[in-house]
Amino acid sequence: MSKLTWGMIGGGEGSQIGPVHRICSALDARFAMTAGALDADPAKGRDFAMRLGIAEDRCYGDWKDMLAGETSRKDRIDLVTVATPNATHYKITKAFLEAGIHVLCEKPMTVTVEEAEDIAATAKRTGAICAVNYGYTGYSLVRHMRSMVARGDLGQLRLIVVEFSHGFHADAADADNPRMRWRYDPAQAGISGQFADCGIHALHMASYVSGQNARELSSDFVSTISSRKLEDDAMVNVRMDGGTTVRLWTSSVAVGSFHGFNIRVFGEKGGLRWAQQWPDQLYWTPVNGRTEVIERGSGNLSAEAERATRIATGHSEGMLVAFANIYADLAEAIAAKKQGRTPPPLACHYPTAVDGLRSIAAIRAAVESSRNVGAWVDARPPSLR
Numbered sequence: 033m034s035k036l037t038w039g040m041i042g043g044g045e046g047s048q049i050g051p052v053h054r055i056c057s058a059l060d061a062r063f064a065m066t067a068g069a070l071d072a073d074p075a076k077g078r079d080f081a082m083r084l085g086i087a088e089d090r091c092y093g094d095w096k097d098m099l100a101g102e103t104s105r106k107d108r109i110d111l112v113t114v115a116t117p118n119a120t121h122y123k124i125t126k127a128f129l130e131a132g133i134h135v136l137c138e139k140p141m142t143v144t145v146e147e148a149e150d151i152a153a154t155a156k157r158t159g160a161i162c163a164v165n166y167g168y169t170g171y172s173l174v175r176h177m178r179s180m181v182a183r184g185d186l187g188q189l190r191l192i193v194v195e196f197s198h199g200f201h202a203d204a205a206d207a208d209n210p211r212m213r214w215r216y217d218p219a220q221a222g223i224s225g226q227f228a229d230c231g232i233h234a235l236h237m238a239s240y241v242s243g244q245n246a247r248e249l250s251s252d253f254v255s256t257i258s259s260r261k262l263e264d265d266a267m268v269n270v271r272m273d274g275g276t277t278v279r280l281w282t283s284s285v286a287v288g289s290f291h292g293f294n295i296r297v298f299g300e301k302g303g304l305r306w307a308q309q310w311p312d313q314l315y316w317t318p319v320n321g322r323t324e325v326i327e328r329g330s331g332n333l334s335a336e337a338e339r340a341t342r343i344a345t346g347h348s349e350g351m352l353v354a355f356a357n358i359y360a361d362l363a364e365a366i367a368a369k370k371q372g373r374t375p376p377p378l379a380c381h382y383p384t385a386v387d388g389l390r391s392i393a394a395i396r397a398a399v400e401s402s403r404n405v406g407a408w409v410d411a412r413p414p415s416l417r
């Protein structure tokens with residue numbers, strides 16, 4: 033089959049996540065980068081797109097021109113990635129879904145629950161795929177954790193402790209840098225800062241691994257740098273619908289934590305521990321037993337883990353392969369749609385608009401709880417209660 037065609041909105045030169053998408057979409061040679069509206073500055077966006085090798089008539093200055101240009105073509109793009117600041121995700125994603133173009137939207141999918149409900153409903157109505165980039169669930173050993181939990185190795189899950197802490201926004205003197213400032217500006221980021229930026233990755237990871245969703249939560253948000261209107265640190269307790277308790281900490285001022293995304297899962301038969309900075313090892317400790325180190329790519333891992341791994345044990349894969357696994361899943365799903373068949377179940381691991389909706393409802397609940405000194409708040413979206 034010929035390559036699928038892919039476009040991008042946002043992710044311009046110098047952006048944080050743009051290069052990651054370009055590498056990850058290309059890793060398995062399933063997508064060709066064919067169109068882009070890459071920058072808030074139209075001239076810069078067009079110039080960068082041309083330097084990336086996109087045909088001149090598909091280097092757009094603005095996402096609306098790109099929508100009009102692509103929908104007027106017979107060979108319109110199959111998939112668009114939306115990698116702009118949060119407040120723009122809703123209108124761009126909605127417009128492309130309405131045109132029947134599949135979307136991979138960066139997280140958080142929208143700023144409000146109402147918008148998120150609308151995106152989930154639009155994807156359902158149009159039949160276009162709307163995925164959300166919780167790329168860290170693409171790690172091979174994260175998929176293995178999920179399959180260990182699903183097949184009952186841990187028994188009933190009791191607790192999940194999950195942390196996503198970094199210190200990249202800890203310098204008060206740099207807090208006004210525009211690339212950082214928008215994340216704490218309600219007009220561009222929405223009602224939450226660090227929880228919406230990183231905490232929802234952690235909550236989604238807990239959901240993905242456990243197969244459970246947040247039912248209610250209690251939170252404590254703080255802005256440790258006083259000029260920030262939104263929180264840069266949050267502690268959240270979550271009761272999941274399957275009975276498991278999640279303890280979640282997220283921070284952007286945790287100097288020295290680097291990319292401190294760690295999860296521990298405790299069940300009645302044993303515990304698992306995994307850290308994103310050392311993603312090739314998963315630690316499994318059965319109750320009253322010895323700890324076993326499960327190496328990525330070693331024999332007898334689950335089919336989910338094997339599908340998500342590319343190179344032999346001992347060679348690092350890392351984040352680029354994890355995010356590429358989301359693109360690999362999407363390539364399967366889009367190809368299956370084009371051919372009128374059902375995608376293989378192993379390729380159905382990409383996070384969807386419903387996952388995005390659940391996250392936005394959790395953000396709203398966490399903001400409300402924090403404003404009410406940690407009161408327990410229903411974390412479910414209205415349509416899923």
Ligand SMILES: NC(=O)c1ccc[n+]([C@@H]2O[C@H](COP(=O)([O-])OP(=O)(O)OC[C@H]3O[C@@H](n4cnc5c(N)ncnc54)[C@H](O)[C@@H]3O)[C@@H](O)[C@H]2O)c1
Nearest residue numbers: 042043044047048049070071072115116117118138139165
């Ligand atoms: N999944 C992840 O792990 C992950 C990691 C980082 C960022 N993100 C998300 O990706 C998004 C972008 O974050 P970033 O860190 O790359 O931001 P950034 O500020 O580094 O880059 C944003 C880019 O979008 C462009 N842009 C802004 N408005 C635009 C518009 N209307 N049309 C076209 N381009 C526009 C900017 O010019 C810039 O190139 C955010 O929603 C963020 O939450 C996700």
